[in-house]
Amino acid sequence: MIEMKDQKIDELKEYIAATQSNDNPESYLIAVLHKVQGLFGYLPREVMDVVAKAMNIPTAHIWGVATFYHYFNLKPVGKHIVSVCMGTACYVRGAGKVLEALKKNIGVEIGETSEDKLFTLQEARCLGACGIAPVIMIDDKIYGELTGKTATELIKKYRKAAKG
């Protein structure tokens, strides 16, 4: 486990090193934070320390950026990220009910991760699929025309797949 983490840190350091020869290297901070989230699923504090040192950016500044953007997770996330679109089209077509059903089934509030670490529930603004509203996104897959019931069934499928 620790080895895997070291590997990820090495990969991150290489990624940062490649940005540092450019003009205004500090402007790559957001790209680097994306990389961190890609590698770790969230922004662990000790990894932000690594970024601070490697990019020569004070940790307070990194924290300011990391907390400003909703996209960045500051806590560990589950295996699957479930984003419920709360954009206007989805909202009027029942996204609220979908969200309530998912909260109940996964057993968490928005922004939280289920106890089995399988799902993190998030809210999203327009996912660009209004034609099939209401939609949710699980990881990078879009599911449309949902109801509370069909959304719950989707979750059950993922749960089964994880066990199998």
Added chain:
Amino acid sequence: MSELITIHINETEYKVEPDQTIMQAADKLGFHIPRLCYHPKLSIEGACRVCIVEVEGMKNYVASCAFPITDGMKLHTNTKGLRRARRDIIELLLDNHPMDCHTCERDGNCELQRLAASVGIRARHFEGEKKHYEKDISFSSIIRDPDKCILCGRCVRMCSEVQKVHNLTQAHRGFKTVVMPAYNMPMSESVCTACGQCINVCPTAAFLEKNYTQELFEKLNDDSIVKVVQFAPSVRAAIGEAFGLEPGVNMEGKLVAAFRKLGFDYVFDTQFSADLTIMEEASEFLERLQGKAAMPMITSCSSAWMKCLEQFYPDLIDNVSTCKSPMSMLGALIKTYFANKIKTDPKKILSVATMCCTAKKYEAARPELDVDGMPGVDIVVTTREIAWMIKSAGIDILNIEEETPDSPLGISSGAGAIFGTTGGVMEAAIRTAYELFTGQTLVDIEIEDLRGLEGIKEGKVLMDGNEIRVAVAHGLGNACDLLDIVRQEPDRYHFIEIMGCPGGCIGGGGQPYAAANSIPLDEDCLKKRAEALYDIDRKKTIRRSLDNPDIQQLYKKFLHSPLSKVSHKLLHTHYQAKTPVGIIPKK
């Protein structure tokens, strides 16, 4: 000089310099536009929108702090619409601010309060959600209270731009924005150096020193202990401002009298131990010159600088003088030499220090500075705290007779007085080092190159044909710039003075808040405070630390000689690298 351009303010025509903002031009013409997030020493934030003005031909009001003037521009600063908009903006700030002025520490000293009064807020029209966060009281020096914060960002800019400590950020966004250290760490675990400049520039009470006045009042009533107080040079140069006097009035004699009226049994002068610091530091410097330890030597009296050193410059720890600060030296003597002299158990002595500094609270709590397992200084109060105590106790400081500090730790030379201003420690050290090195008395003792508010100052002294190159930096940002030079050219200087605060201790984080018609850390104010100290020096017959008769007695009877075993035990210490490690971005 570039050609003047024409602008109109409130229907009157003026010829002004180009390349300035509306606010700068208006200031010079006598129009004081209300403002909040603006500070002349900091970058333009344009966050508060209080300084809006009307520009003819523009659809919206513009922020005058950020908007440049152009030829032919027609401005209005006080129209009906502007007054209303400004009042609404400030009312909206107040809407998310606690309504507890009468119990707030900044009551009567609050910029937001003054601003609200100046725009005529006499009723409240908005009522919305109010934020609520825990106060951070973890740190021995500074308290952070986000509920009082109006997000002007002055503290963040002060901490990053002037001090280059980068401890604070505006985290999260919108209504949920909070000024905090990285990872929302408690201040005690952050890179905060305790300099207190966030307090100086905060318009409200979002940052405050940890207040020890109630505890001190209680102890002053305890007859079973001996109450001893010391006070720093810069306290006397600034405390008058807290009583409505102009900056730069020397309050030494009246302050000593006020201490006695408050109930202190003995009043000692930190200027005495400044002289002692010089004796030790100058001797240490001469040893280092002979190759006995790392060069250049860097001073160690500023406690914010010491914490900065441990976190940001651990590679330079060996270069820093092992001398404790004058406060801690005097504390050590009070609990040993003086306790013995009055035949009192040091545990029965309450050692109080009145300092211009918030970081001294942190310093006093450092275990590295203990004396036989006891702290040398038990309580540190700032200039602001002692001013409040004097008022609260009903002492009419402006009209009481002047008194002098007590023996044997009360007499000081002029060199001890100038410790409080940037360049002063170096000047004081040179006065004594010169004589120790050459055996001759330095005639020209006022070293002009080391005076004034320039960020980094350099000077040279010839000692028996040897050129000694010195440098002085004040404010941690300037210190960082100077130390970057030192890292690249280790042989450039022999001796370096660093003070953590702008202007040195006179601009300390514990000094009186800016007066109603002034701005925090106003340069004129700092210059006047410095001048008060130079004036004390000029008026003294003894101007070199080694000529101080009480210092001579102390060595004769107790310490034997500078850098002796006793000196090392009581007056010297070592610092160590600390986490979190500070990061200063490259330019």
